Amino acid sequence: MGVILRFRSKEGTFRISADENADFLLVLEELLSKINTSDIQSIYLSDKPNTKGELANSLCGRSAKELGLKNGDMLYVTYNATQEQQQPSTSTEPASQKASNGSISINTTHISIPASSSGPQKVHQLPVDDQLEKDDGLIKRPLTKYCQHGAKGMCEYCSPLPPWDANYRKENAIKHMSFHAYLKELNELKNSKHNSSSYIAPLEEPNYSINLNCTEGHKPYPRGICSKCQPPPITLQLQKFRMVDHVEFADSSIMNNFIDVWRHTGVQRFGIMYGRYEPFDKVPLGMKAVVEAIYEPPQAGELDGITLLPWENEADVDAVANALGLYKVGITFTDLTDSGQKNGTVLCKRHKDSYFLSNLEIMMAARNQIAHPNVTKFSSSGHFSSKFVTCVISGGLKGEIEPRSYQVSTSAEALIKADIITGSTQPSKLYVNSSNDRRYVPDVAYSELNEYGLEVKSNAKPTFPVDFLLVSLTDSFPLNPTPIFEVNSNFVIENRDFMNELQDLHAVNKYLNADNSGKGLQLCNFHFLVYLKRVNILGHEEFEILLRYVKERKYEDYLNLVESPGWMTLITILEQST
Template identity: 55%
Template sequence: MIIRFRSKGGMIRVNVDASSTFSDALSQVQTQLGLQNDDFYISNAPNSPGKHSAELRHQTIQQLDLHHGDILFVSNETQSVSEAAPVVARSTNGATVTIDAGTVPSLDIKQIQQLPLDDMLDKADGSIPRKKSSMCRHGDKGMCEYCSPLPPWDKAYLEEHKIKHKSFHAHLKEINEHNNNRNKSSSYIAPLTEPDYSIDLNCTSGHAPYPHGICSKCQPAPITLQQQGFRMVDHVEFADHSVLNEFIDAWRQTGMQRFGIFYGRYEAYDKVPLGIKAVVEAIYEPPQACELDGITLLEWEDQTFVDSVAESLGLCQVGMVFTDLTDSGQSNGSVLCKRHKDSFFLSCIEVLMASRSQSLHPNITKHSESGKYSSKFVTCVITGNLKGEIEPRVYQVSASAEALVKADDIGASTHPNMVCVKETMGKRYVPEVFFSKINEYGLEVKENAKPAFPVDFLLVTLLDSFPLEPTPMFRQKFPIENRDYMGSLQNLKSVKNVLNLGEYNVALSDFHFLVYVLKMGVLGESDSQVLLRYIKDKNDEELQALVNSGSWMTLLTILEHSD
C-alpha cells in the first residue's frame, strides 16, 4: 500500500507492505527527501511534535494502524509540548479523542472517529414529512408551506408529540442551519464547544498564576444556567423484562438497595426525529456493600475484563442503575413514592455521581472543537410511582452540569433537591452563577444561584420501554455476581448446573455465565473467541467447533470431578 509523507519540500509517496516494520518506510523517506540522518520527527497532524523516527522504527505498519492513502507529516524540527498542537489518541472503546501532546503514549494516525450510528444520523436529512392538507391549493406533485417537510427541531411538532427535548443530532442540524445562514463559507467549523468553567492556572498574560494573580483572559465568565433543550440519548429500551426483573429481585429478597452497570448498544430511535436509543442487554453488578437506605461501591478489579467481554459482543457500558425502594408495609407488593415533583427526581448527590460518570464516558463527535461533547451515558433509578408501583426512571445531566463538577464549582447540600454553589477557595475560583426561570407572570427572569439552586436545572429526562416482541441477546440462567450475601454463588457447581440443561444455545447465552467461564482461563484464546462469536452471531458451525475443541473438553472434565 501507499503511505504519503508531507514535508516542507513537498509530498512523497512510499510503497510499503502491511506486515513490514516502519523502518522500511522511514528509509525511503530519508532517501527521497535527502535527509542526512534519521534525526527527524513523524506526526499525524501539521505543527504537531509527533514522535522521533527512532521511536517508531521497530513498530509494524499494522501496530501503527496505518492504511492505504494515509498522510503523515515529516519535520526535522521539534516543538515544546506547550507550543504543540493537540494529538488524536484512541480511547478504550475504539473511538478516538484529542488529548494533550505531552501525554501521548504512542502514535495514532486515526482522526476523530465517532460511532457509526452518529455517522449515519449526520448523513440523514431528518425532515419530518407532512401530508397534503385542506389548506393546500396545488396538485398531488406540488408542495406548499402547509405540506412541506418540517425540520427535525420544529418546536410545534415536538410539543404536539409531547417530546420534551429535541435529539442531539436535530440540535446539531439546527445550529449548522443557523451558522450556514450567517456564514456562507465553504469550510466547516465545528459548532460545539465544551463548556469550561475552570480558571486557567497557566495563563500567559504575564501575571503570577492564580490565586496570586488573575485577569479577564484566565477568569471564567459568569454562568447562566437554563434547562438543556436537547438530549444525547432520547430513549432507553430494555431488551427483555427479565433484565430489569432479575436486578430488582435482589431488593425483593433482602430489602437492600442494589447498583448495576448497563451493558448494551446504541441504535436509532424513530419515535423522535434523528433520535438515539440505548438498548440494555445485561446488567452487571460490581462489588458493593448494600444497605437498607444506600449503597457503598467497592473496588471493581475486573472491570477492564468485563468491558472486553462486552466489547467482543458488540456491547459497551451505556449507563448505570440503582434502586431506591421502600416497602409500603401494606403486604401487597406496593412501595413508597419518594420521588415526585414536590420532592426530587435525582438527589444532589446522585447528580454529582451522574456528572462524573458521564465525564468518564465522553461522547466522541466531530462536531466539537475538542472531539468530544457531553456523553451518552444514562442514569436509571428504580423507585416507586404515585400508584405504589415499581418503575424505572431514566435521566442524564446537562453538559453544564459536567463542566460545573469538573471545575469543582458545585457540591451536595442538605436538601436533596438543591445543589450548593461552592465558595472560591485556594486554587478554586467560582464565578458568578445565575439561573433563568419563568416567574409567576410568565416572564423569564435571572436569579443568583448562590448559595444553592434547584437540581432540575441540571437534569434531562429520558423515556424508557420494553419491546413488544423481545429478541434479547441473553437468557438469564446463571447466578448473578457479587450476591454472596443472598446465597447466590458463582462456582463450578453453578456452571455444571447450567451446562446440564442440555441446550447449549440457551445455556451459553448468559452474560454473567460468559464472564465467569472466560475468567476461569480454561478455554484457550481462540476457543474463547469462538464462544463469543457464537453468542453474537448464533452460527451453529461456531457452536460445533467450540464443543469439539480440546479446551471445552477440559472444562467438562473439570466439572465432572468437581463437587
C-alpha cells in the same frame, strides 16, 4: 424568533441576523469575521457611542433576549486590531529572519491548525452517529385543506419541517430535541453558505474553570487575574437537547432479575448497564440506549444506600461485552421502600415536589458522564458531553416499581470539572462553593419562567434547585423483544454471596446440565460468559468460538466448541468437582 442587530465599528456598520434565544456567542463569531481582529477577548460592546462598555466574552452564555436586545438595536464596537493586521508585511523572508528585524517570530513547528478549520474532524464515532449524520431528519407533513397544488407539489403548509422545529416538539410533547437535531440546527447557524466561508466546529463544551497558566503577564491566580483567564458569569437554564432520548431494556427479565435482590433481602442494588445505541424513531433524529445486560459489581447493599467496593475484573467484563458489540451505556440502582400494605406496592419518594435525582446523584451522574465522553467529529476537541445514562428504579405515583432514566446537562459536567458545586443538606438543592486558591467561582444564576410566563433570573448562591441540571429520558420494554442473551437461562448472578448464590464450578456444572435444547443455548448468558472468562479454562481461540456462537448462533460453531480440547478440559474439571 430572529432579530437583526446592528454593530458600528471603525470599519463601518454591519447587520447580523440572530436567534433571540440562541447563545450570543454565535453573534460574536460572525462579528469576528467582519472586523479587524480575531481576538474576542479584546472586543468591548456598548449601547452608547464613545463609551467602552462591557467585554464581549462576558455576554457569552446568554441570549439576545436575556441581554434585552431587540430588533434593530445598535451596538458600538471598540477593540485593538491584532498585531499581525496592524503591521502587514509583504516580505518573503523566513519567519526566523523576520524575528531579527524586530517583528513577531512564528515557529512553524508550533503552529496549531484545528482539524475543524476546513471540515469536521476525522474521528471514530459510533456507528449510530454516522447513521444519523447521513439522515436529514426532515419531518414529513401531509397535504392540508390549504394546499392549492397537486399531489407532487409542495407549499408552506405541507413542506417538511426541520428536525429541530419547536412547534412540532410542543405539539408532540417532546420536551428535549435530540442531539443530532440540535447538531444540525447549530451547523445551519454556524456553517450556512451565507454565514461563513470556512468551517466552524458547531459543538463546544462550556468551560467554567479558571486558567491557572494564563500568559497575559500577571501573577497566576489567586495573586493575579484578568478577563482572559477567568470564566464568564454563569446562567443556568434547562437544557433544550438531550444526548440520548430513550432507554430500552431488551427484555423485562433483565430488570426483574436485577430487582430480585431487593425483593428477597430489602437491600438496595447497583448495576452497570451494558448495551448499544440505536436510532429511535419516536423523535426526529432520536437515539436510544438498548440495555442487553446488567452486571452487578462488588458492593455492600444497605436498606437505604449502597457502598461500592473495588472492581477487579472490570477489564474482563468490558472485553466480553465489546466482543459481542456491547459497551457500558449507563448505570442503574434501586431506591425502593415497601409501602407496608402487603400488596407489592412501594413508596413514591421521587416526584415533582421532592426530587427526581438527589444532589449527590446529580454529581455522580456528571462524573460518570465525564468518564465516558461522547466522541464526535463536530467538536474541535473531538468530544462533546456523553451518552452515558443514569437509571433509578423507584416507586411510581401508584406504588408500582418503575425505572426512570436521566442524564445531566453539559453545564453540570462543566460545574463538576471546575469544582463549583457540592451537595447540600437538602437533596433537591446543590450548594455553590466559594472561591479558594485553586478554584475561582464566578457569578452563578439560574433563569426560569414565573407564573406569568416571564423570564426571571435568580442568584444561585448559596444553593439552587438540582432540576436546572437534569435532563429526563423516556424508557420502556419492547413489545416484541429480541435480546442477544437467552432470557430463560438463569446462571447465578455475580457478587450475590450474601444471598447464598455462589458463582463456582458446581454452579457451572448444574447450569450446563439443565440445558435440554441440544444447541447449547445455556451458553448465551452474559453472567456465565464473564465467569468462564474469569476462570480462564478455555483457550483464547476457544473462547472466541464461544463468543462467535453467542453472537451469530451458528450450530457449527457450537459443535467446534464442544469438540475443542479446552471444552473437554472444562467438562473433566466439572465432573471431578461434583
